[in-house]
Each structure stands twice: as C-alpha cells, then as structure tokens.
C-alpha cells in the first residue's frame with residue numbers, strides 16, 4: 001500500500017511531524033509511506049479567477065495557477081490512502097493546509113478533478129501543541145472540507161500537547177488498523 005501523509009506544519013521536528021512518525025511507526029517497513037510538508041511547497045492562494053468566483057476549477061477540474069498544487073494532487077491520486085496532519089492554529093487548520101484544501105475542494109466539483117480523489121480513504125489529525133485547546137473544532141473544520149472534496153473520511157483524531165504521548169500510541173495503532181482495512185478492501189493496492 002502507498003500511504004501519503006500531507007502535513008501543514010513548518011517544523012519537520014515539531015509535534016505535527018511527531019504525529020506523522022507515530023502513524024507510520026509500525027507500517028513503514030511493509031508499506032510505502034511518504035510525507036509532504038506543505039510549507040516546503042510553492043502554493044499560492046486561490047485567485048477566485050472570474051467575477052462569479054469560479055474559474056477552470058469548475059469547468060475543467062483543474063487550477064490555472066502553475067505552482068506545486070497539481071503535483072501534490074497527482075501524488076494523492078497515486079496513493080491508496082491519505083492522512084492529513086495539521087497543527088492547530090486558532091482552533092482551526094494551519095494556513096498551508098487550508099490553502100491546499102481550499103483549492104482541492106474547488107477542482108473536485110468537476111468529474112475530472114474528482115478522479116483519484118473521490119472516495120479515497122482518508123484520516124485527519126489535528127495537533128494542538130500550545131494551550132491544547134481547539135483540536136476538536138479543528139477536526140470539525142477539517143472533516144467538513146475533506147468530505148466536500150469527496151474523500152471517504154475514516155477517522156478524525158484530535159491531539160493536544162497534554163495527551164500527546166497517549167495520542168502517539170493511538171496514532172501508531174490507527175496506522176496499523178488503517179492498512180489492515182485497506183488491505184481487506186483492496187488486497188492488491190492501487191498499483192497492483
């Protein structure tokens with residue numbers, strides 16, 4: 001199985017990245033586990049191209065902006081499953097993951113854009129590493145946008161600084177459970 005983690009943190013050694021590592025801990029040997037740090041990518045804000053607010057996203061299922069967006073979307077298309085990780089900022093997702101998902105939900109209005117996204121198994125993880133508040137509201141916002149994109153949202157996991165060691169072990173178990181489920185549903189994986 002190919003599992004893609006998409007993380008919206010700036011810090012490759014921070015709490016969000018720790019959660020990615022925990023998720024992959026017991027599955028990385030047998031499965032292809034890859035991580036994209038969105039803050040390392042070139043991602044512009046949606047331009048709301050036309051006066052009606054839409055653009056090529058609506059008519060062709062793609063984005064007019066030539067940056068890393070399409071490459072990331074194609075990596076999602078090739079994966080068997082995706083896990084989105086965000087640090088909690090103001091009880092919500094980080095700006096980089098919001099920017100990416102804002103554009104993804106637009107292109108997935110069109111059948112071409114839905115390709116390889118629709119019903120793809122997905123988990124969301126929201127990491128409140130400051131005071132610890134806002135992880136649940138962040139999960140709420142993230143689940144809504146992931147569902148709008150058409151993903152099959154299998155779980156949302158709120159984590160907070162105070163329970164990070166507990167949640168790390170839950171993430172490791174969830175990673176194992178996730179690939180078991182995927183293997184039951186599709187023993188060959190997407191790429192045979």
Ligand SMILES: Cc1cc2nc3c(=O)[nH]c(=O)nc-3n(C[C@H](O)[C@H](O)[C@H](O)COP(=O)(O)O)c2cc1C
Nearest residue numbers: 009014015016087089090091128129130131132133
């Ligand atoms: C703009 C901003 C807003 C934040 N809002 C929250 C918050 O609502 N709740 C919380 O617990 N931590 C909050 N934090 C702290 C981050 O969640 C914390 O630093 C987190 O560990 C960052 O992830 P990282 O360790 O992967 O960098 C905020 C941090 C920033 C920069």
